[in-house]
Amino acid sequence: MHRIQIIEGDITCCQTDAIVNAANTSLLGGGGVDGAIHRAAGPALLEECRSLNGCATGEAKITRGYNLPARFVIHTVGPIWRDGAHGEHAALASCYRRVFEVAIQHGIRSIAFPAISTGAYRFPPDAACRIALEETARILARHQHFEQVLFVAFNPTVFAAFQSALKAILPPPS
Ligand code: APR
Helix, strand or coil, X not given: CCCEEEEECCHHHCCCCEXXXXXXXXXXXXXXXXXXXXXXXXHHHHHHHHCCCCCCXXXXXXXXXXXXXXXXXXXXXXXXXXXXXXXHHHHHHHHHHHHHHHHHHCCCCEEEECCCCXXXXXXXXXXXXXXXXXXXXXXXXXXXXXXXXXXXXXXXXXXXXXXXXXXXXXXXXX
16 A cells, blocks of 8 residues: 555645546536646646536546646546435545546556545545545555555645545554
């Protein structure tokens, strides 16, 4: 699990091959990390997004990174939290799985994720970060392809949630 790192900061500064955007189904921008990524990437990102005809919840689509340090942006759409009994957990797990599938298809070896759905979409951070780390652990166990997976927290609550989720997936000390 040494390939996983938790940091606190702004994902638009990450120099990984790809950064992940927590978008909405229109893929035409928004607030939060979506707004930050579009501001940093510049208008060409929106132009390319327009050609993608949106994205379903749980799905992922890739664009170039334009003015971002990252070469690619993989846009995914997390579930809006209702009460946990409307498929939210499965939809969020699908976001991480599909992002990794798209990354493998494009030879991406380092990737940075925000805490998808934990802002405007109100997914409880502890559960959301646990899903993120569990799906990532499954992928990394099968794919030596990835060199680095960064989880970028934008506030201390999410940073702590990512850290405890990481501890939960680490093998018990022998
Ligand atoms: N870098 C890293 N993380 C960030 C950044 C940033 N620059 N800005 C915000 N975040 C964090 C938030 O603090 C939150 O933990 O990203 C996480 C996801 O929050 P949102 O960006 O609100 O995304 P989400 O909850 O998935 O809601 C998506 O919000 O911005 C709109 O267009 C977007 O409609 C979509 C919805």
